[in-house]
Amino acid sequence: MSLKRIDLLICCGSGCVSAGALKIKERFHEVLAEHNIANEVNIIETGCMGPCDYGPVMVIYPEGIFYKKVTVDDVAEIVAEHFVKGRPVSRLMLQDEEKTIAAKKDVPFYQKQVKVALENCGYINPESLDEYIATGGYEALGTVLTEMKPQDVINVIKDSGLRGRGGGGFPTHIKWQMVHDNKSDEKYIICNGDEGDPGAFMDRSLLEGDPHRVLEGMMIAAYAMGATNGFFYIRAEYPLAIKRIKMAIQQAKEVGLMGKDVFGSGFCFDAEVRTGAGAFVCGEEMALIHSIEGQRGNPTPKPPYPAVQGLWGKPTVVNNVETLGNISTIFRKGAQWFASMGTEKSKGTKVFALTGDIKNTGLVEVPMGITLRELIFDVGGGMIGDHKFKAVQLGGPSGGCLTVDHLDTGVDYESLKERGAMMGSGGVIVMNDDKCMVNVAKFFMDFCVEESCGKCSPCRIGLKQMLEILERITSGYGREGDIEELQRLGESISKLSLCGLGQTAPNPVLSTIRYFRDEYEAHIRDKSCSNKVCLDLMHFNIDKDRCIGCSLCARKCPVTCITGSREEKYTINQVDCVKCGNCFDVCPVKAIDKVPGIHPAVAANREALKKAAHNHED
Amino acid sequence: MYKEICAKYAPTKDNLIYILHEIQDTHPQHYISGEAVKDVSDYLKVPENHIYGVLTFYSMYSTKPRGKNIIRLCESPPCYIKGSDNILRKLKSILGVSVGETTKDGKFTLELCACLGVCGNAPVMMINEDVYGDLSEEKAEEIIDKIRGRN
Numbered sequence: 001m002s003l004k005r006i007d008l009l010i011c012c013g014s015g016c017v018s019a020g021a022l023k024i025k026e027r028f029h030e031v032l033a034e035h036n037i038a039n040e041v042n043i044i045e046t047g048c049m050g051p052c053d054y055g056p057v058m059v060i061y062p063e064g065i066f067y068k069k070v071t072v073d074d075v076a077e078i079v080a081e082h083f084v085k086g087r088p089v090s091r092l093m094l095q096d097e098e099k100t101i102a103a104k105k106d107v108p109f110y111q112k113q114v115k116v117a118l119e120n121c122g123y124i125n126p127e128s129l130d131e132y133i134a135t136g137g138y139e140a141l142g143t144v145l146t147e148m149k150p151q152d153v154i155n156v157i158k159d160s161g162l163r164g165r166g167g168g169g170f171p172t173h174i175k176w177q178m179v180h181d182n183k184s185d186e187k188y189i190i191c192n193g194d195e196g197d198p199g200a201f202m203d204r205s206l207l208e209g210d211p212h213r214v215l216e217g218m219m220i221a222a223y224a225m226g227a228t229n230g231f232f233y234i235r236a237e238y239p240l241a242i243k244r245i246k247m248a249i250q251q252a253k254e255v256g257l258m259g260k261d262v263f264g265s266g267f268c269f270d271a272e273v274r275t276g277a278g279a280f281v282c283g284e285e286m287a288l289i290h291s292i293e294g295q296r297g298n299p300t301p302k303p304p305y306p307a308v309q310g311l312w313g314k315p316t317v318v319n320n321v322e323t324l325g326n327i328s329t330i331f332r333k334g335a336q337w338f339a340s341m342g343t344e345k346s347k348g349t350k351v352f353a354l355t356g357d358i359k360n361t362g363l364v365e366v367p368m369g370i371t372l373r374e375l376i377f378d379v380g381g382g383m384i385g386d387h388k389f390k391a392v393q394l395g396g397p398s399g400g401c402l403t404v405d406h407l408d409t410g411v412d413y414e415s416l417k418e419r420g421a422m423m424g425s426g427g428v429i430v431m432n433d434d435k436c437m438v439n440v441a442k443f444f445m446d447f448c449v450e451e452s453c454g455k456c457s458p459c460r461i462g463l464k465q466m467l468e469i470l471e472r473i474t475s476g477y478g479r480e481g482d483i484e485e486l487q488r489l490g491e492s493i494s495k496l497s498l499c500g501l502g503q504t505a506p507n508p509v510l511s512t513i514r515y516f517r518d519e520y521e522a523h524i525r526d527k528s529c530s531n532k533v534c535l536d537l538m539h540f541n542i543d544k545d546r547c548i549g550c551s552l553c554a555r556k557c558p559v560t561c562i563t564g565s566r567e568e569k570y571t572i573n574q575v576d577c578v579k580c581g582n583c584f585d586v587c588p589v590k591a592i593d594k595v596p597g598i599h600p601a602v603a604a605n606r607e608a609l610k611k612a613a614h615n616h617e618d
Numbered sequence: 619m620y621k622e623i624c625a626k627y628a629p630t631k632d633n634l635i636y637i638l639h640e641i642q643d644t645h646p647q648h649y650i651s652g653e654a655v656k657d658v659s660d661y662l663k664v665p666e667n668h669i670y671g672v673l674t675f676y677s678m679y680s681t682k683p684r685g686k687n688i689i690r691l692c693e694s695p696p697c698y699i700k701g702s703d704n705i706l707r708k709l710k711s712i713l714g715v716s717v718g719e720t721t722k723d724g725k726f727t728l729e730l731c732a733c734l735g736v737c738g739n740a741p742v743m744m745i746n747e748d749v750y751g752d753l754s755e756e757k758a759e760e761i762i763d764k765i766r767g768r769n
Contacts (some may be wrong), residue, residue: 018751052738198694201735277676294634
């Protein structure tokens with residue numbers, strides 16, 4: 001630790017790094033050296049601060065000034081003006097309507113947030129054990145190991161009401177209790193960091209931004225259930241998270257926070273990191289366990305549950321990263337404090353990843369029970385541009401779509417489930433009124449078909465059938481009865497699949513049918529995609545009144561299906577058009593429109609082809 | 619060479635995934651050859667068919683030679699909503715390859731992948747271990763040009 005005049009916290013979460021944060025950090029080192037003040041400024045690389053959309057972001061203390069969208073070119077000005085002359089650079093601050101917001105605490109994005117698991121994320125240097133300890137780290141472990149019996153530890157978690165943050169919302173204390181009560185000589189704790197849900201990145205951010213917190217949570221859990229070995233199973237797609245947690249384990253071992261006889265309590269614990277190799281299904285606990293064992297990540301029927309027969313046949317608890325991230329704070333601040341937040345059945349806070357057509361994309365932590373409206377419009381800042389809110393997909397490909405009618409629904413495990421969505425791991429994909437819900441459902445289905453492990457037939461074959469029907473509908477060959485067939489298949493697949501992937505995969509389709517049935521019907525009956533997203537159910541048209549006959553569209557057309565002249569203006573030969581959109585993009589006078597529905601010429605052509613095929617068969 | 623990699627790990631079955639990772643990462647063409655599978659099979663005393671079973675299950679492994687740089691464009695819904703299909707079209711056209719193919723000069727392989735967990739900055743792609751976010755068609759081209767120049 002150093003006592004310097006200025007602390008410069010640069011967000012080095014994956015989002016900001018992808019936007020160039022590391023280059024900015026390098027530039028700061030250079031410029032500070034040029035000004036000869038390198039020894040006055042402490043540059044700290046932190047984990048994710050949350051507002052990815054503003055990235056790269058940084059906070060400068062002691063004032064707590066928040067800068068957004070900083071580029072390498074801005075660094076010289078920040079140093080010269082802010083650091084040397086003491087005049088913060090207002091053009092890099094957040095502008096909210098007419099107001100300039102200087103301090104991080106005043107940024108609207110943070111106002112309704114309550115940080116528990118993310119308490120230190122974006123505030124400390126994740127690679128420094130000292131900084132974690134300075135914020136109260138490992139205090140809880142000390143108390144637990146020296147003053148509490150394992151059963152007392154489980155009781156605290158029970159009183160806190162903590163439920164699994166990975167998706168299902170299973171009460172954490174029950175898992176722990178089951179393994180605690182098992183008399184096996186060997187037990188394991190696994191931290192599930194195989195965060196595969198598209199649109200969720202809280203586990204990554206927590207592992208990258210505050211790895212010691214997750215490790216401390218794991219050790220408390222291990223003590224409670226009597227495990228002496230732990231595994232972090234992390235996706236290979238998250239190299240930085242893997243590096244950070246390995247580093248945390250190493251540091252904890254070096255100072256005796258991990259290993260033999262921790263805090264003189266007789267408790268011994270060792271942990272190691274295992275990585276996946278790209279398989280969504282490995283987030284399912286049995287699949288994950290098989291992957292650690294070096295096998296294909298196939299799920300197996302439950303029971304037996306992992307708590308009875310898990311890793312190498314021994315009792316095992318699999319907890320999500322965020323679940324473990326809450327543990328130490330519950331012990332430091334008390335179960336009552338944690339239980340005072342949230343709703344009757346869903347206690348505490350939840351981390352959500354806001355993505356899609358929303359202004360403030362990023363990572364937020366809010367009390368359970370917050371309404372979708374607050375989450376999307378207050379914390380998330382509402383929709384981008386003039387677009388209207390259309391739907392929100394909660395819980396990734398296992399979850400469901402909710403609509404504008406549900407904006408006042410409180411976000412908790414039960415309320416979401418009742419309405420056909422689910423909490424999942426906390427991915428919130430917001431969609432504007434440009435989106436076609438049939439297309440979105442098809443996209444999610446495509447993902448699940450690809451990621452199905454193929455072990456059980458309802459998931460392997462059933463999902464593929466659903467996808468084929470959706471493809472048929474979006475390409476203009478939908479038939480009466482297709483909607484009912486999708487529902488029938490979806491319901492059977494949910495009931496018959498072996499694991500969570502198959503059981504929940506039909507949700508996006510079923511929920512979009514429930515709330516946007518009219519769109520499905522328009523696709524099937526009118527062969528029309530009103531949002532002009534499904535290419536087969538829309539066409540391009542050149543408005544001759546607006547066309548200036550410049551021929552640019554014709555020259556850019558890859559299949560030369562646009563003909564005409566300066567005098568006659570241009571027309572698209574609809575039968576040959578491949579809908580690449582080049583003409584639409586290049587037209588200098590915007591004379592080309594997207595029109596919903598199959599063009600009559602194309603429809604006639606399809607009819608003729610069908611007839612010819614039919615005659616041929618005869 | 620494969621035997622040396624194997625020797626770094628204990629000969630237990632649970633190390634299979636890590637051995638395969640290292641073999642692939644250290645091979646200049648980023649793949650796992652039949653010869654490698656045989657060596658691993660001898661070392662771990664597990665049948666080759668088990669190894670192929672694991673190899674083909676996980677999407678990150680390749681049994682075919684690939685390019686020097688692996689481009690993995692995220693095809694998950696948040697990126698799709700933010701226009702990843704335009705980026706894919708652009709990448710295909712500047713590289714002259716389809717998904718799963720390698721450029722003639724052996725510099726790039728274009729792949730699609732599931733969520734990279736950087737959805738706040740969608741659309742996103744990962745080239746080797748670096749993540750590039752907030753992609754536009756122009757930005758994607760710049761990144762490729764830069765890597766091309768570097769190699």
